[in-house]
Amino acid sequence: MFGLFKKKTEKEKLYEQYQKLMKDAHRLSTSDRKLSDQKTYEAEEIMKKLEKLA
Secondary structure, three states: OOOOOOOOOHHHHHHHHHHHHHHHHHHHOOOOHHHHHHHHHHHHHHHHHHHHHO
């Protein structure tokens, strides 16, 4: 309850983006391999940003 109004940190936002992109890439891997690879690449770029913040 006390965390209700807590703002997300930059790391948390980036990690959520990373998870969403990886989920999309996995879903697309059976139907559109090229788009899946693009989503994976975007997720890797976000992971690089996360590593720089750590």
